[in-house]
Amino acid sequence: MEILVNDHFWKGRRVFVTGHTGFKGGWLCLWLRRMGAHVIGLSLPAPTDPSFFEQARLADLVDHNEGDVRSMQEVADAIATAQPEIVFHLAAQPLVRYSYANPVETYATNVMGTVHVLEACRATDSVKALVCVTSDKCYENREWLWPYRENDPMGGHDPYSSSKGAAELAIAAWRRAYPDGPAIASARAGNVIGGGDWAEDRLVPDIVRALMAHVPVSVRNPASIRPWQHVLEALSGYLLLGRRLLEGDPNAATAWNFGPSEEDARPVGWIVERMLAGWGSAVGWDQPDATGPHEAALLRLDSSKARSELGWKPKLRLDEALTIIVDWHKHVAQGGDARTVSLRQIDEFAIRGAEDQRA
Secondary structure, X not given: OOOOOOHHHHOOOEEEEEOOOOHHHHHHHHHXXXXXXXXXXXXXXXXXXXXXXXXXXXXXXXXEEEOOOOOHHHXXXXXXXXXXXXXXXXXXXXXXXXXXXXXXXXXXXXXXHHHHHHHHHXXXXXXXXXXXXXXXXXXXXXXXOOOEOOXXXXXXXXXXXXXXXXXXXXXXXXXXXXXXXXXXXXXXXXEEEOOOOOOOOOHHHHHHHHHHHOOOEEOOOOOOEEEEEEHHHHHHHHHHHHHHHHOOOHHHOOEEEEOOOHHHEEEHHHHHHHHHHHHOOOOOEEOOOOOOOOOOOEOOEOOHHHXXXXXXXXXXXXXXXXHHHHHHHHHHXXXXXXXXXXXXXXXXXXXXXXXXXXX
16 A cells, blocks of 8 residues: 555565464565565464465465474574564464463463563564554453453453453563563454465354355354454554554554454354355355353454554455455365465555555
8 A cells, every 4th residue: 555555665674473374474474575575484384274374385485484482592593583673473372262272372372472572572683663463352351332442451251362461461561661672562453354264263264164065154153243354454554553663653652453344343144144145155054052162242443543543444344355255265266376366465455555545
C-alpha cells in the first residue's frame, strides 16, 4: 500500500522473524521478500503437513534457521548473528484446545519464549524495533457485547489465553524497565484466516479438510462469535507498526488491536455456510455431541486506536476474505503453485490498499 505498507521502506532492510515456518509467519516472510527485505527466520520445523512454509517454498527465500524460542541461548545467538534492524516475534503455541493438554509447553513457549526474544533484542545493538504478536484472547473475556480496548485487563480462562495475557505483561514491563532498548510494540489481531493454514482444531482448516475429503464439516460451537479477518489484514497492521517504530514514532511503542469491522464479527456457523457455498459443496455440517473444554462464546476487538492514530483500517469484508481463501485452496488442490497464488493475492491486496488511500 502506498502509505500504510511501503515497498520502498522495506527494501534492503534486515528483518528477523520468529515463527517463520508457521501460517502467519510464512505469509509475513513472503510479503517482506516481495518488497525486497532481507528476511532471517528462527523457528521449529513447520508445525503441520502440509504447511504454508513448504507449499510456498519459503526456505528458498529466507535465511532459514531451526531453533526453539524456549532456549534463551538459541534465540540470543540467532539474533546476534543476524544483526537485524527489526524483529517480528510470531513464534507461539497458537491453539486453545492444545493448551489444555499441554499447559507447561504453552507457557514455556508463549511467555518465556517472548521474554527470551525481548532480552535477545535488548542485547543486540542493531535491533531498533520489536513487534511482538500476541492474540485477541489476551483479554480477560467477560463474554460481554462490547469490544475490548487496549487498556482492558489481561486475563484468560484457558492456558493459551492466559499465556498471551502474561506475555503482554512481560512486553509492557520490558518497555517501561528498559527505555534505552529497542522500541517495543505488541499487536493483537482477531481470528486470522487465510490460504495455507493447516492447523488442527482451527475452523477454516477443518472446513477445507472436510471439503477435500467430501465429508460433513464437524462444528463444535456454531453460535460462537469471533472477530474474523484475512491474514493480510493483520500483517498490514504489523508492517505499519514496524515502520512507525523504525521511524522513531514514540507513540507507536505500545499495544495495538488490529481487528475487523464490527459487522465482520460473525458466528462460526455463518463462516461454515459461506465457505461451503463458495466451494460449491453440498457436504453440509454437523455438531458433535461430545463436550470439550471451555472456549469463549463471544469476542470482539475495538480497533479505533489503530484507525485514528495509525491510519490503519480493514480493506476486505469477510465475504471477500472467504472468497480469497477458497480461491487459494482450490488453486492448490488443482495442482496450482502455492507461491504464485499467494504472491498474486498479496499484490491484489496491496493494489486495493493503494486505491483506498487515494480515494
